[in-house]
Amino acid sequence: MAEPFLIGENMTGGYGKADILHDCTVAVEKGRIAVIVGPNGAGKSTAMKAVFGMLPLRAGTVRLNGEDITALSPQDRVARGMAFVPQNQNIFTSLTVEENLEMGAFLRRDDIRPTIEEVYNLFPILREKRRQPAGELSGGQRQQVAVGRALMTRPSLLMLDEPTAGVSPIVMDELFDRIIEVARSGISILMVEQNARQALEIADRGYVLVQGSNAYTDTGKALLADPEVRRTFLGG
């Protein structure tokens, strides 16, 4: 099998002395959706941070498009086409929606108008609210701003840390639809999700992490069909 577009391979590391990740591997193909699920404290967000360079690794490598980026800082990874939407505080609340998007494109020196238009086409509500401070928006709309801000660098890989945390089920479905749309435009997506069942339904690849290690890895559909995974992680 050819090398995936992005792979964090055999990652081991943690914040202090104790490791959180143990030989953990996650990968995503070009234009596909990979989802990391697992119980609380399984190291899902930590795996995400490791891939983005926010966690020191003791072992393992991260490769983007075949290139070893393990030693790069998060900022350098942004310049290489990775975009990250943190779980919390992922927007500039005192800036308007449009200013949030402009700040997302801070590193770009070319005309960003077309990209802002693309984001508004993807999330039409943001066009209406573009002059409003982002902090005044609803939870779902804030998440749209956050994803929109990340898309402004025109990334080849979009990483989402629990994009549907704290939004209603209807808004969640809507967000997942948009995420599929983003993937269809050729952007690879790696995301961590609490809503495991719904997330695996749209996932091309699913990773079930337990205590910082890969427990099950398969296509989203296969994981949903696996009785063992259903019983232990999806509540039957």
Add this chain to the structure above:
Amino acid sequence: MEFLNAAVVLANFVLIPATAYGAQLALGALGVTLIYGILRFSNFAHGDTMAFGTMVTILVTWWLQSLGIGLGPLPTALLALPVGIAATAAMLLVTDRVVFRFYRKQKAVPVTLVIVSIGVMFILNGLVRFIIGPDDQRFADGARFIVNVRDFEAWSGLQEGLAIRTTQGITLVTAVITVALLFWFLNHTRTGKSMRAFSDNEDLALLSGINPERVVTITWIIVAALATIAGVLYGLDKSFKPFTYFQLLLPIFAAAIVGGLGNPLGAIAGGFVIAYSEVAVTYAFKKVLGYLLPDRLEPDGLVQLLSTDYKFAVSFAILVIVLLFRPTGLFRGKSV
């Protein structure tokens, strides 16, 4: 007629001086609030930064005067102001490089930075006194009044006169221009927006590729301009004395906190709240009331709530009240 006389007295002794003072405090508070928003600490060296900038401006003013260069009716200090700003910016950038950056790299907690800024304050304090001396310096020249008492009386036929000093007019005009430029910069330029973004959410600003050291450098330069302008305007309007500038720290901090630390609009509002309160509470209203009340009710005393010696108590009282009832300030800054 009585009412008009009362209004003129009030304008002459309360409204006009307090407006000029408010504008000076607002400029000072803007500097404090910018540092709080972006570097995330309360800079106790701000009063002495103002003194430093004013000192350089005064020295250059004297030099220009000795060469016979002036601005006619306007004070020569306005010509020297850019030099003062440049010198202050250089001084602040050097201070940041040798002092503050060390603690920033260590991710020191804000209270450590506050203490560090007190150290910087003492050093600047000594430096300014060493160079220009601890005494009062007057450096205003040019025309003294825009409107003087005699002309006003002749024109209006009122018993009371109204004076507007040139320095008061210059203070207002300069403050309006400075604030307009600052807000235009913060709201409409890429760099200004990146400063607001950095102040709002540092981590996300880093993720967006905003360079923190560049933001910090630009902040210091803007703060140097604001502090020097505020200091020079205050010095022109009153006089320059290093100790007075150190004391200005209290009303300036009160203004920034009343408005909401980290919020530029709040700093301006706060400056005027503090200035009007301070002047109104320490002004003797006897004359105003004398015009307004019937003769028999005319007060015997001065009708002065507090002696001017206690003017700092006013800032302090307002500060305490705001912190008790609305800790984030009138305009919702960051909570302290």
